[in-house]
Amino acid sequence: MKSELEKFRVGKWVVTPKLNKMQHVSTSSVHVVTPKVMALLTTLIAYRNNPLSVESLAQLVWPDRVVSDNSVYQAVAMLRKVLNEDGDIDYIERISSQGYRLSTEIEVSNFDTPLAETKPTLQPLLLIGTAVLVAVVFLAIHALNTKKQIDSKSDPHFEAISLAEHLAKSKLPERITKAKQIYTEVLEINPEHPFAMSGLCNTYMALAIYGSFPESQVDALCRPLLSKALELDGNNPDVLTSLARLEALSRRFDKAKMYFDRSLSLSNDSPMLWHWYGRFHREKNNLDEALNAHLKAFRLAPNNPTVLRGLAYTYLNRRDLKNARKYFERSVEIAPHVKHIALYQLDFYLLNMQRAREYRVWFEKHMTEYSRVYPLHKLSHILFLLSTGNLEEAIQKSEEVQLTQQSETSFNLYVRAGLRWYSEDKEGAIELLRQRYLLAPEDNHYAMPYIMGLYQTRQYSTAKRLFEKHFKEVSTLNLQVNEHIGVYLLYALILKKVDERSKAQEIRALISAFLNGPTKLDIRYQPFWYVLNEKPEKLTTSLFELLDSGWLPDANDNIFAVEMYSELTDDVEIRDMWLKKLKTMQATVN
CATH class of the missing domain: 1.10.10.10 (Winged helix-like DNA-binding domain superfamily/Winged helix DNA-binding domain)
Structure with a gap:
């Protein structure tokens, strides 16, 4: 035998x-x-x-x-x-x-x-x-099996715990609240029930996403529960994952890695483990490892909105906007009631009137609490204020957060450059963008705002030199037009300014061939296209159609957007009309 x-x-x-x-x-x-x-x-x-x-x-x-x-x-x-x-x-x-x-x-x-x-x-x-x-x-x-803890036959709370876990999966605040109540009742009877402790912590985390529970309180409430659960069950992957999450969000990466390593040695079939492990790598800018982890989470839970958002943000960090939007939209389709969606969508889409209004509503309800956990968003809000024509408030907010006293990170320098530009200190703005560019002079993402600034301040030759250094496939016309029209149009405009019209015409022909099929040019690019084709009447029409579409300048994407559009026309009267209409639209958001 x-x-x-x-x-x-x-x-x-x-x-x-x-x-x-x-x-x-x-x-x-x-x-x-x-x-x-x-x-x-x-x-x-x-x-x-x-x-x-x-x-x-x-x-x-x-x-x-x-x-x-x-x-x-x-x-x-x-x-x-x-x-x-x-x-x-x-x-x-x-x-x-x-x-x-x-x-x-x-x-x-x-x-x-x-x-x-x-x-x-x-x-x-x-x-x-x-x-x-x-x-x-x-x-x-x-x-x-691994070390035995509480099993379904001996645990008198098994049915309650199972029901609570089921309710918590629904993503509906009232059902998560019911799960929280069940876990609490179990712990009142048995204060040393590790699954109830871990489950209760998970409901706090879920309610911070789907309900009105303050996210800033999650750490303080979860940490004692998880520490006790870990004492009772040192090999519980869910407990270890939750602790790793808390440490990662607190930026204690060494401790987070220790918990992740222990959890992964015990289990590799938890989507949330892989999700938070991916988030951990994303925070450390290890984007290949982050994508690998988030894809594993997605395969395990392809309809979990939290998992989907994690995957979407990883693609966004990798500059893969197509896949980023794909998975973000999937997450919204599954869970449209997530309380921070109005904020999240601004990361995946350019600002417009509708998104600005939705963000304003979100801001009034959630900004104070959200910024306690994610203080960096205060800088993003400054860019939103610039986008909606609130320069004075943006300056006030920058003083409140002591923007100039903070570390000169790439985002800090970018926001400060935006404030300088909107305050009409053009030289100061370009200098800050130059400093930002020098933080990572081989990174195209750092180069583009600086190139745009050089173009807007009429430093065309320097703009051309930097463009051709960082975007060789475009400058040699070897990159497909699809999804890169905006970059080609900018290069063509730079070429016109340095009087290289023949190459600018090559780009025009390249784009014309692409548009010769069913593809319709995005309304954001039409004004630049008509300038390149020297069609002033269509340019004027396209500028006002852009505003009629609900477009707003998005300083988070491009601090020069207002000038880049308004200065396309040489007609001062039309330019003033366009700027006046834009200000009227911005005022309705506020």
Whole structure:
């Protein structure tokens, strides 16, 4: 019997549960799986003729903790990937509305039984032997699991905890609040229930996202709960993940990494673990590692709005706006009620009248609390004030945060340059952008605002030289026009100013060829296009159509936007009319 426990055969695989090892009989291919994947296999064998629901599998494979459905799906997928390497048959069947089971075509036997080429007719004696084998294997499941904590059979609060976890998944504040109440009631009865402690902390975090709970209070409330839970259960991945999250948000990255490493050594099937691990790398500007982690989180929970936003922001940091918007829009489709959406959307889309009004409403409700956790947003708000024509208030806010006394980060220098430009200190603005550029002189993202500033201050030759250094594919006309029209138009305008009209005409022809199909030029680019084509009447029309579309200058994107548009026309009267209409629109936002 001892040998039966140590090794047995499933189809064409020899399984060694104690080592979490699976070896193919014919190819000798070897896989070492996680303890939970092995526990899943032995569970399916033990119940081989009865489909097991996702809920049943969760209770049988994870008897010591409450897990999400995604944990089960991930384990099934991993086990299938190994078993189906055989290629002849799908080892794990999914029975509609019932669950999963090991295929009835798969033979299960002890290791000494010869491998049949075809499915044998099981004799009564063999059936008895196999039944004994799988019974013993099933008894070994508990030995394969990690340290046992509170299981569903012995925990009198199992049903309450399960319900609370289910409610918290809904993303609706009233249901999360109910989950919070349940966890609190469990802790009143049993103050040392680690799952209730971790769950209660998770509800605080969720209510800070979806409800009115102050995010600045999450750390103070969660840390004691999680510290106690960690004492009771030092190998709980959820507790470790939550602690890592708190440390990462507090920018204590060394401690955060310690908790992440411990959690990842215990589990790799938690979408929130991978999400926060990605956020950790994003904060440290390790964008490749961040993307890898966020993609793992997405594969585990493709409809979790928090996971989707994390992936969207990672793509945004990598300057992949197409994918950034794709996943942000998916998150909004799934959870349109997230309280900070009016703020988030300004990171993915340029400012317009509607977004400005929505942000104003958000600002009145949430800015004070939000800025306690994310003080850097006070600088973003200064740019919003500049965008909506509130220069005096922007200057006041900059003095309140002592902007000039802060560290000269790239964002600090950019905001200060914006204030200088809107205050008509053009030389001061360009000098600050030059300093910012020198922080990372090989980074195109740092170069573009400086190039635009040089253009606006008529330093055309220097602007051209820097442009051609940083955007070689554009300057050699080797970059596809698609999604790069704005950069091509800027280069063409610079070329016209230095009297290189022939190359400017090449760019015009390149864009014309692109627009010769169904593609319609974005309304933001039309005024520049008509200047390049020397069509003043269409230029005037396009400038006012831009305002009619609800456009507003977005200082977060380009502090020179007002001048770049208004100075396209040489007609002073038209320019003044355009600026007056813009100011009227800005006033309605305020």
